[in-house]
Amino acid sequence: MRRVLVTGGGSGIGRAIARDFADAGDAVTISGRRQDALRETDGGRGMTLRPGDVTSEADVRALFDAPFDVVVANAGSAVVTPLAKTSLADWQTTIDVCLTGVFLTFREALRDMPAGGRLIAMASTSSLQGSANLSAYVAAKHGVLGMVRSLAIEVARREITCNAVCPGFVDTPMADGAVRNVAARYDISVEEATARIVEDNPLKRMIRPDEVVAAVRFLAGAEAGMVNGHALSVSGGEV
Incomplete structure (x- = not known):
């Protein structure tokens, strides 16, 4: 039985990923800001629920009371506005959640992750191309992909892989x-x-959530041991 962590597990893609791992028999921990949303994700599956904020170093550290075999850094947020009208607060919040949150999660995961471990970042087609009125989000997601590609080289000798899933809408x-x-x-x-x-x-x-889940499931599996530093686009050919 693998130990799996999914951040941003209270809704959307994170909820679908967490339920897929749990239904496959893995021991799943989910984190998010709202306890009620985490309980809804669990739905009686026996997941470990850890309310917390991925932008908080202390909250992220508290998630790792034991090593995880698979860590999916999924938490994210976006503000839709032209760059000229983007406040510094909105810019910083987007960077903190979408980029710094992945950094904190992966850094903590690597302290004790065993050989064969899987680090998976939920990036976006916004990691691969620009989009009007999404400059903060696009900048953060480009940063995530750069970190994934660099980290993949660092962890390869430990037989750990680091990859990104890049869905469209x-x-x-x-x-x-x-x-x-x-x-x-x-x-x-x-x-x-x-x-x-x-x-x-x-x-x-x-894109349906289950189509993103399938990509995560593949990257988390033993058959993906030589897939490392990859940006897996799930976008119907958009990218």
Whole structure:
């Protein structure tokens, strides 16, 4: 039985990943800011629930009372606004959650991670390309991918891999917020806003959470032992 940690496990992609590992028989720990959301993710599966903030060094350290075999750094947030209108507070919050949170999580994981361990960062297609009105998020996700590629070289001799999963828009509450923002900004319907968001995706739809889960499951498996420093795009060919 593997020990698995999923940060940002209270909703969306993190919830789907955590449930997949738990249903496969792994011992799963999930962290997030809201205890009620973590309980909903667990749904009686017996996960270990650890409320906390990935931007807090003390909170992250408290997650690692024992080594984990798989660590999925999934916690994230985004603000949708032009750079010229982005406040320093919004910029810093995005960097803290999306980039520094991954750094703190991976740094702590590496203290005791055994050989065969898997570090997986939930990046984004925003790690691979730019997007208007998402400069803070794109900057943070580019940083995540740079860290993954560098860390992969550092940990390879320990037989640990470090990879990134890069989804496009995934059908989650976070994407719902983006759709509402677009609808409000352009005074259009939710349906029209959704169509605009997915227009660059060759499949013309959002990604399902289970499609992201499949990528994480692969990278966490023994068969992915020679996949290291990779950005796995889950985007229907958008990237």
